[in-house]
Amino acid sequence: MFEIQNVSLELEGKDGVQILKDINLKFDNKKIYVVTGPNGGGKSSLAKIIMGVYSPTLGKILMNGQDITAMTISQRASLGIGYAFQNPPRFKGIKVKELLNMAASHNPEKVNICDLLFNVGLCSQDYLERDVDASLSGGEMKRIEIATVLARNLKLAVFDEPEAGIDLWSFQKLAETFKNINQKYDTTIVIISHQERIMQLADEIILIAGGVISKQSEKNLLLARILNPNNCECKNNCEKGVGQNVECIR
Ligand SMILES: Nc1ncnc2c1ncn2[C@@H]1O[C@H](COP(=O)(O)OP(=O)(O)O)[C@@H](O)[C@H]1O
Ligand SMILES: [Mg+2]
Numbered sequence: 188m189f190e191i192q193n194v195s196l197e198l199e200g201k202d203g204v205q206i207l208k209d210i211n212l213k214f215d216n217k218k219i220y221v222v223t224g225p226n227g228g229g230k231s232s233l234a235k236i237i238m239g240v241y242s243p244t245l246g247k248i249l250m251n252g253q254d255i256t257a258m259t260i261s262q263r264a265s266l267g268i269g270y271a272f273q274n275p276p277r278f279k280g281i282k283v284k285e286l287l288n289m290a291a292s293h294n295p296e297k298v299n300i301c302d303l304l305f306n307v308g309l310c311s312q313d314y315l316e317r318d319v320d321a322s323l324s325g326g327e328m329k330r331i332e333i334a335t336v337l338a339r340n341l342k343l344a345v346f347d348e349p350e351a352g353i354d355l356w357s358f359q360k361l362a363e364t365f366k367n368i369n370q371k372y373d374t375t376i377v378i379i380s381h382q383e384r385i386m387q388l389a390d391e392i393i394l395i396a397g398g399v400i401s402k403q404s405e406k407n408l409l410l411a412r413i414l415n416p417n418n419c420e421c422k423n424n425c426e427k428g429v430g431q432n433v434e435c436i437r
Contacts, residue, residue: 308357326352
């Protein structure tokens with residue numbers, strides 16, 4: 188189990204503004220969680236806290252009871268925590284096949300890197316020899332990075348808006364792939380997403396806005412609320428047209 192306990196985050200240059208405020212979350216093993224919410228709400232910051240890109244200003248992070256708050260990204264990677272960035276970095280001078288082979292080398296099981304590319308909707312013949320540089324489009328880079336996360340046999344995998352820049356066909360494929368990885372490796376999956384198709388995969392949905400968890404619940408309950416156009420997620424829980432205030436306008 189992965190636990191985030193009373194985590195707050197302040198970043199330099201934000202003049203003491205808390206980006207995350209007293210976050211408490213538990214990710215049970217082998218489940219799929221979808222984190223959603225408005226832009227700027229703190230989703231990517233939460234992902235970076237999980238991976239160790241950011242250190243919390245307050246609070247603790249535990250993996251199976253072990254306090255990993257002070258661990259670096261690579262120490263967390265060796266525990267089986269992996270992260271696909273919202274905006275993936277590029278690596279000049281490395282080919283796609285080399286990047287995937289590097290990632291697969293951490294997996295004790297045999298990995299077919301062509302299958303990995305297929306699973307994210309890319310044709311291996313077209314991509315294996317390509318350089319991981321600016322010649323790849325945003326959507327291509329995104330899928331290659333997701334494939335590197337899939338190549339590893341992870342305990343906890345975090346995907347930040349995997350749908351961005353991805354066409355509908357590949358997107359369907361990707362949604363199936365998340366499910367398969369969850370079942371094959373028993374990976375706990377956290378997906379930051381705004382897509383209903385992805386939310387449908389979730390055991391639980393977490394709604395984060397203004398740096399706080401505004402709701403966490405079993406998929407069907409929260410999905411029904413999110414998809415109901417007459418509902419708004421304001422603090423007063425008001426219905427459309429009733430008691431409208433500035434918090435309702437989005
Ligand atoms: N490195 C940073 N420095 C300063 N502000 C940041 C940094 N990263 C994120 N923020 C701010 O923190 C808030 C939450 O950002 P983010 O976690 O990226 O939100 P989301 O992914 O939900 O859109 C935003 O107001 C954003 O501008
Ligand atoms: Mg984000």
